[in-house]
Amino acid sequence: MLHYSHDNMAELLRAHDINPTHQRIEIAYALFSRQEHLSADQVMAIVNDRHAETSKATVYNTLNLFLEKGLIREVIVDPSKVFYDPNTGPHHHLYEVDSGRLTDIDAFDVRIEGLPALPKGVETVGIDLIVRVKRTA
Amino acid sequence: MLHYSHDNMAELLRAHDINPTHQRIEIAYALFSRQEHLSADQVMAIVNDRHAETSKATVYNTLNLFLEKGLIREVIVDPSKVFYDPNTGPHHHLYEVDSGRLTDIDAFDVRIEGLPALPKGVETVGIDLIVRVKRTA
DNA sequence: CTAGGATTTGGACTCTGTCTAACTTCCGGA
């Protein structure tokens, strides 16, 4: 998908078994049109930029719904807030601790196979590799 | 250090340039004697087990001080609370999403060298690899 | 013993996120 319109957001939602309402389309558009990692309050701010349209509860409901349906991914790097990542493919993250900027590490080639066998009765949900960096003084 | 006493906690703190007060020794002892990952409120509960001695503010102050001085490490896996890890050596984590249990992955052999070069003007603070698992149904 | 810096304290406060009960929207059937 090369260009993001409200219309193909509706399609995207339907494809993920989500009823495409106004609010959901706006939130999906906010996340996918800019390919960034946004926190709930950033999504809130973007969606309500001109005139308030979407409540806090809906933003949280919707982000959690998208998460369940596998449309977005949660990135936990900052103790004070969760980021949401519209890129669900295999990749990892670079986190700038002083500015709070979170970016992707593409072209990713880390050998995860080195990992010891997992305990019995357990299956992997996801593997997060986070490289924390700071500006050199 | 094979055995953890309050006395060698005091030494440990001094070695890290921390003035060893009662409260700080108790908190260090809580973390190091059991080699576990504890959250601030767990530390609080342990330290105040018999009779209340240490305030919430002090627990947070102290954990942040230990962090600054490199005595412990912060593990961010759960959006609702931070865990503190007395093991600062190179190792990574296994997080059970349903129970909230956090354990170490020792014998660690993942090839981090595969990483692309970092952006200029930036240095690595730490690399966190977190394997999220859940119980198989 | 005393003064002053370091440390600790309770409590108010902030912030992210959840919950709830009421309200609105949408849609299918008569």
Added chain:
DNA sequence: TCCGGAAGTTAGACAGAGTCCAAATCCTAG
């Protein structure tokens, strides 16, 4: 077209982690 119910949205109260601040306490050097 009208009705009813299910799905979705809302404001605001609430919960829990963590911070802040001014006052009280604890060293320790002199």
